[in-house]
Structure formats: C-alpha cells, structure tokens
Amino acid sequence: MKTILVTGGAGFIGSHLCDYLLAEGHKVICMDNLSTGFKFHIKHLLNKKRFRFIKHDVVKPFSIKGNIDQIYHLASRASPVDYQKFPVETALSNSIGTNNLAKLALKKNATLLFTSTSESYGEPKEHPQKETYWGNVNPIGIRSCYDESKRFGEALLMAYHRSKKADIKIVRIFNTYGPRLRPSDGRVISNFITQALSNKPITIYGDGKQTRSFCYVGDLVAGLVTMMNSRFIGPKNLGNPDELTILELAKKVLQFTGSKSKLIFQKLPLDDPTKRQPDISKARDLLLWEPKVKLDEGLKLTIDWFRMLPMIK
Ligand code: UDP
Numbered sequence: 001m002k003t004i005l006v007t008g009g010a011g012f013i014g015s016h017l018c019d020y021l022l023a024e025g026h027k028v029i030c031m032d033n034l035s036t037g038f039k040f041h042i043k044h045l046l047n048k049k050r051f052r053f054i055k056h057d058v059v060k061p062f063s064i065k066g067n068i069d070q071i072y073h074l075a076s077r078a079s080p081v082d083y084q085k086f087p088v089e090t091a092l093s094n095s096i097g098t099n100n101l102a103k104l105a106l107k108k109n110a111t112l113l114f115t116s117t118s119e120s121y122g123e124p125k126e127h128p129q130k131e132t133y134w135g136n137v138n139p140i141g142i143r144s145c146y147d148e149s150k151r152f153g154e155a156l157l158m159a160y161h162r163s164k165k166a167d168i169k170i171v172r173i174f175n176t177y178g179p180r181l182r183p184s185d186g187r188v189i190s191n192f193i194t195q196a197l198s199n200k201p202i203t204i205y206g207d208g209k210q211t212r213s214f215c216y217v218g219d220l221v222a223g224l225v226t227m228m229n230s231r232f233i234g235p236k237n238l239g240n241p242d243e244l245t246i247l248e249l250a251k252k253v254l255q256f257t258g259s260k261s262k263l264i265f266q267k268l269p270l271d272d273p274t275k276r277q278p279d280i281s282k283a284r285d286l287l288l289w290e291p292k293v294k295l296d297e298g299l300k301l302t303i304d305w306f307r308m309l310p311m312i313k
Pocket of ligand 1: 080203204205206210
C-alpha cells in the first residue's frame with residue numbers, strides 16, 4: 001500500500017484517479033482548492049479510511065505530515081474558457097504549484113508525475129504529434145497562460161531532475177472526456193451534450209473542420225498509473241489517436257442523444273488549433289498502454305451521465 005497525493009483530486013480526471021488508486025488498495029490524499037473541482041465528485045470517498053481530503057491551493061505553501069510515495073499533479077484549470085477567465089491562477093498552478101510539489105517530492109523522496117498537455121504543441125506543424133516535436137506556441141496569446149505554463153512546468157521538473165535528481169515523470173494529456181466533465185466548463189463535449197439534451201442549438205466554432213482526438217477518462221487514468229509505475233521520465237503522450245472533425249463530433253452527439261438541436265456556426269476562438277492527434281507509439285511500445293474505449297461507446301456513457309444531472313433536465 002502506497003501513500004499517494006493527488007492534486008486536483010476533486011476535478012474531472014483527478015477524481016477518477018482517486019477512485020482507481022483507492023480500488024488498488026492505496027492511501028490517497030486528495031488536494032483541491034475546489035475552483036473547478038467539486039466535492040460532489042469525491043463525496044463517496046469522504047468516509048473511507050484510506051482517503052483524506054485537503055482543501056488547499058497548490059500555489060500557496062503547505063506541508064503534509066508523514067510519508068508520501070507518489071504525487072500526481074493535476075491541479076490546474078484545463079478548459080480554455082476556464083483558464084482564460086483565470087489566466088494568472090492557471091499560470092501559477094503550473095509554475096509555482098509545480099515548484100511546491102517538486103520541493104515536496106524531494107523532501108519525501110516521492111515520485112512526482114506532472115500532467116502536461118497536448119496544448120504544448122500549439123498549432124502543430126507536425127501531424128500527428130510525437131513527443132519529439134517542440135511545438136508551435138504563441139507565447140503571449142490568450143492560451144499562453146495554460147500552454148506556456150505547462151511547458152514551463154516540464155522545463156522546471158527537468159531542471160529538478162538534472163540538478164537535484166528529483167524522481168519525475170511527465171505526460172502530455174490530449175483531449176479527454178467522460179462522466180464528471182463539468183457541464184458549464186465550455187469544452188466541446190460538455191457544450192454539445194448539454195445543448196443537445198436541452199434541444200438548444202449546437203455551437204460549432206468556425207467551420208467545424210478543425211479536428212481533435214478524444215480519449216475516454218478511464219483509459220487516460222490507466223495511462224497515468226502505468227506511467228507513474230514505469231521506469232520512464234517522459235514526456236509521453238497519453239490520448240486516443242482516433243481523430244475526427246468537430247462537425248463529425250456534433251453529428252454523433254445528435255445521433256446518440258436523439259436531439260432535434262440545430263447546428264449553428266459561431267466565430268472560431270483566437271489561436272484555436274486546427275488539428276490535434278497524438279502519436280502514441282511510445283506509450284504503446286514502452287508502457288504497453290493504449291486506449292480501449294471507442295468514441296461511440298464513451299460518448300454514450302458520457303451522455304448517460306449528463307442525463308442524470310438535475311441541472312440539465
Ligand atoms: N468548440 C466548438 N464548440 C463549442 C466548444 C468548442 O466548436 O461549443 C471547438 C473549439 O473551437 C475547438 C474544439 O471544439 O476547436 C475543442 O475545444 P475545447 O474547448 O473542448 O478544447 P481544446 O481542444 O481547444 O483545448
């Protein structure tokens with residue numbers, strides 16, 4: 001049994017990770033400032049002996065008593081709408097927050113896994129994106145609070161690793177979806193499903209020809225744990241290479257919800273990448289990990305979950 005700290009543990013991916021680690025028999029300390037996370041996601045865990053919740057912002061100093069074996073740092077706003085509303089907080093959770101966790105990892109002799117992002121490739125000139133691609137990022141653009149701070153987080157941890165032998169892992173997470181996505185987070189899958197279920201127009205930004213590749217949250221969590229327990233530092237891409245256009249996604253959501261919503265076309269947000277698809281050869285060959293859940297299956301599970309939410313009905 002390991003003691004594992006999950007920052008952002010009440011968030012979308014973090015709460016699924018807490019579930020997974022507890023089911024594996026570990027002790028889990030979940031830290032979250034509840035800015036975009038919800039206590040609702042972890043309420044079934046609060047009375048468990050091996051689970052502890054600490055409401056805290058990773059940017060502010062903190063100490064934790066006792067031993068910690070592993071740290072997963074997921075605390076950061078991740079939806080473009082969210083992080084553009086709180087750009088400073090986002091930039092700091094990936095920089096100062098990562099620094100606080102690197103210091104904690106050194107002190108506790110723990111392994112620290114940092115969740116970086118496909119956004120570190122920016123508007124990619126290489127497709128699909130391999131880990132060796134350095135990216136094409138606008139350093140002062142409206143997404144830079146997120147993509148540049150994730151890139152800085154990677155750089156900072158490599159510096160800790162090289163100069164202080166910190167035990168670190170870096171993964172780059174591509175678009176992820178599933179139950180516990182926040183309905184109002186502004187991301188494409190949450191928007192399309194909430195719009196379809198309430199028969200409101202589906203908002204396509206731009207012409208809808210831009211592509212994304214969506215990974216089901218259960219697959220992603222398995223990838224995080226596999227990476228943490230591997231001998232690799234990374235970075236490793238984690239995502240599902242099954243790529244489709246946003247227009248194709250909208251049609252699937254309409255089909256699976258049986259909605260009568262119309263498609264409407266709105267302005268494409270600034271610096272919105274035109275394409276994104278992970279090359280996961282490294283994860284496949286070295287971690288022996290690959291996603292299993294097909295988009296159709298995962299979308300249906302996600303739609304079922306959204307249907308249960310009282311706020312949408
Ligand atoms: N998008 C859209 N309609 C929406 C929300 C998003 O067409 O209501 C598009 C967005 O412009 C982008 C893609 O869907 O091209 C994915 O957006 P999201 O915010 O989910 O994440 P991103 O991959 O851009 O970080």
